[in-house]
Amino acid sequence: MASSTTSDLPMSGVPAAAVRPLRPQVEATASEMVSEIQALVPEYARPAESPYGRRMHWAVEQTVRTFVDAFGQTEVAWDGVTGIYTEIGAYEARQGRSLDGLQTAIRVSGQVACRRFIKDARRLEWSLPTLGAVTETLFVFLERIASAAGQGYADARGELAGERERYRWRLRDLMIADPPASVQAIEELARNARWDLPRTLAIVAVRPGPDGDLPVLPPDLLADWHAADPYVIWPDPDGPGQERRVHALLGDLTAAIGPTVEPNRGAVSFRWARRGLALAERGLLPPKGPLRCLDHLPSLAAVGSEELIVAGLGGRLAPLMELPPHRREPLARTLLTYIENRDNAVATAERLLVHEQTVRYRVRRLEELLGSVMYDPEHRIELLLLLHYWVRLGGSAA
Structure with a gap:
């Protein structure tokens, strides 16, 4: 992040002597801000002595101290405090939260600061221009740290999205791996990819x-x-x-x-x-x-065993295969449809759009060619598979 100074903030317009009495109040101001933040932002309501609570108090106190110490200065580097909020924004992104809570916390801190500045103006007899310069600078400052938080949030979201996408790619590849990966490995990658397995x-x-x-x-x-x-x-x-x-x-x-x-x-x-x-x-x-x-399923099973099916056509259905194409094709189609319709000549005729007597003639011719194999229960499934490949998928034994 580029170095940032007070050149775009009216800090030097307020004499340091005017705000010097505020410095002893920095810790108390930070404590008041933390209390109000925790009351209004549930996710920040952590015990004061917890690591999270101490870190939050430190961040707020550093923010207040940086702001008060900057008055009367012509050159102040803001990288320290904006860096804090960049990290806070990134942390919110990594926790899977929106920026709503952090934005509320910054707004609440500004409200506390305004109330205290108004009281301090009476106590320290500030002029209206001095109070105006202080409050104007406060709002610009709050916008600055909110912007830093937003940038940190956006950067972290981009990194997380890229990392999550890489995990999703690895998960995708692992789920089609052959030999298969372990269930545990897939479950772990799914968690990292934030993908519901x-x-x-x-x-x-x-x-x-x-x-x-x-x-x-x-x-x-x-x-x-x-x-x-x-x-x-x-x-x-x-x-x-x-x-x-x-x-x-x-x-x-x-x-x-x-x-x-x-x-x-x-x-x-x-x-x-x-x-x-x-x-x-x-x-x-x-x-x-x-x-x-x-x-x-029948079509895929037949194609998956194509070599075996072709060999079966040339063996089990050899008498039929030896006929000229113009004779064997109608017989093969009739036999397949006849078996599919449980040897019902009427239903077969309706399916083939031919006369019933045509079907009966073809069945008698098939019985002459194939013999008892046509009605042998042990070969029915075999015949269905062979004929399905031949008729439905355009296969042949040639």
């Missing part, structure tokens, strides 16, 4: 739009927009209203919400969110708006 979370993989615009997120959501695969950490995704909230914030961006996991298992959610996003970008899942991966 949720019971569960989900990772949302997001693809920014072509214009590069990104949504502004509330502070309870952690995001990394600069990662190769941008993502958002979504706390308590299954809570009331969360579905509407994610859609409102992410809008029409292509995004996939991974499964809900514990806070140290974010890597699992992120892995499936990326896979869901990849399928959406290929047009195999709805491409607009956030989709929940667990709503598309």
